Amino acid sequence: EIVMTQSPATLSVSPGERATLSCRASQSVSSNLAWYQQSPGQAPSLLIHAASTRATGTPARFSGSGSGTEFTLTISSLQSEDFAVYYCQQYNNWPTTFGQGTKVEIK
Amino acid sequence: EVQLVESGGGLVQPGGSLRLSCAASGFTFSSYAMAWVRQAPGKGLQWVSSISRSGGGPYYADSVKGRFTISRDNSKNTVYLQMKSLRAEDTALYYCAKDLGFVDYWGQGALVTVSS
Numbered sequence: 001e002i003v004m005t006q007s008p009a010t011l012s013v014s015p016g017e018r019a020t021l022s023c024r025a026s027q028s029v030s031s032n033l034a035w036y037q038q039s040p041g042q043a044p045s046l047l048i049h050a051a052s053t054r055a056t057g058t059p060a061r062f063s064g065s066g067s068g069t070e071f072t073l074t075i076s077s078l079q080s081e082d083f084a085v086y087y088c089q090q091y092n093n094w095p096t097t098f099g100q101g102t103k104v105e106i107k
Numbered sequence: 108e109v110q111l112v113e114s115g116g117g118l119v120q121p122g123g124s125l126r127l128s129c130a131a132s133g134f135t136f137s138s139y140a141m142a143w144v145r146q147a148p149g150k151g152l153q154w155v156s157s158i159s160r161s162g163g164g165p166y167y168a169d170s171v172k173g174r175f176t177i178s179r180d181n182s183k184n185t186v187y188l189q190m191k192s193l194r195a196e197d198t199a200l201y202y203c204a205k206d207l208g209f210v211d212y213w214g215q216g217a218l219v220t221v222s223s
Contacts, residue, residue, distance in 0.1 A: 034209035036152075043202055043213040044152065055211065087152055091208035095168055098152040 002026050002090050006099035012107040013078050021102045023071040023088035031067045032092035038101075039084045047086075048073065078104070109133040109212045111203045116217030119193055127188040127217050129203030137181040140164075140206040143188045145199035146216075153199075156188065157206050171197075193221045 003026040013019045023033065031051040036044040046055040048064040051071060061076040075082055083106050088099040115127040127143070142157040156177040158165040165177045176189040186203060198221045203214035 032208065036210075043215055044210070045213065046209065046211050049207075049209045049211075089152075089209060094166055096154045096208070098154070100151045 001095055002029060002093050002097050004088055004090055004097050004099035006086075006088060006102045008102060009100070010103045010105060012105050014107045015080060016077050017107075019075040019078055019082075019104055021073040021075075021086055021104070023066075023073070023099050025069045025071075025090055028068045029090040029092035032090060033064075033066070033071050034089045034091065035062075035064055035073045036087045036089065037082075037084050038087065039081075044087065075104075109205065111205065111212060111214035113201065113203050113214045113217035116201065116219050118220045118222065120223050121194060121221055123193050123221070124189070124191045125193065125219060126190070127201055127203075127219070129186045129188075129214055131184045131186070131203075131205070134205070134212075136184040137161075141177075141179060141186040142204040142206040142210065143177065143186075144202045144204050144210065144213075145197075146202070147196075147199045150199075155201070158186065190219070193219075195221050197221050 005024045007022045033051045035048040038044040047058050052064045063074045065072050085101045085103045087101050110132045112130045119125050140159050143155040145155050156167045158177045174192045179186045200216040200218050202216045204210040205212040
């Protein structure tokens with residue numbers, strides 16, 4: 001099973017600032033990597049798939065990069081609605097696995 | 108508009124059974140794989156099971172293999188998760204998911220609580 005490790009566990013950022021979240025895979029997952037946002041009390045929602053392709057409706061301030069084992073989600077200028085938990089997921093190998101999440105909180 | 112609506116959650120004793128249903132609408136159900144993903148209280152996401160568009164596969168997480176069964180009825184646009192021999196560690200919010208490998212649409216979840 002591929003282990004996905006996200007860092008940091010918690011990121012404290014001021015509104016308007018840039019946030020950079022990391023996701024590392026225990027072995028290569030090519031570009032088969034997705035990012036999700038989960039706000040409190042809500043189901044997750046897809047932000048990015050194929051490591052860098054924004055899902056329909058994902059604002060341009062969200063960008064994904066990386067391939068192989070190292071991936072990054074960048075939020076260029078944090079808005080109030082962006083304070084949430086973010087998960088990465090690899091879907092290159094079964095079982096598909098998620099990272100443990102990064103909580104982005106208001107500084 | 109894509110909608111996934113779960114039902115069937117509830118409180119069950121350890122060793123008991125429960126069947127979750129997910130009614131799908133807003134897309135051609137028979138053209139897509141479907142999945143169940145769960146989230147224990149205060150924890151992260153765990154993929155539980157997937158089924159192909161024709162009912163093939165299916166795939167299960169090791170933690171539920173032999174106890175859970177996924178199935179679908181394309182005539183009813185519904186996917187099911189039959190859960191048996193439930194354990195306390197199965198307590199979670201179970202999300203129905205449209206499966207492209209990644210999930211592009213999620214339901215709102217059905218809460219399953221396993222407790223005596």
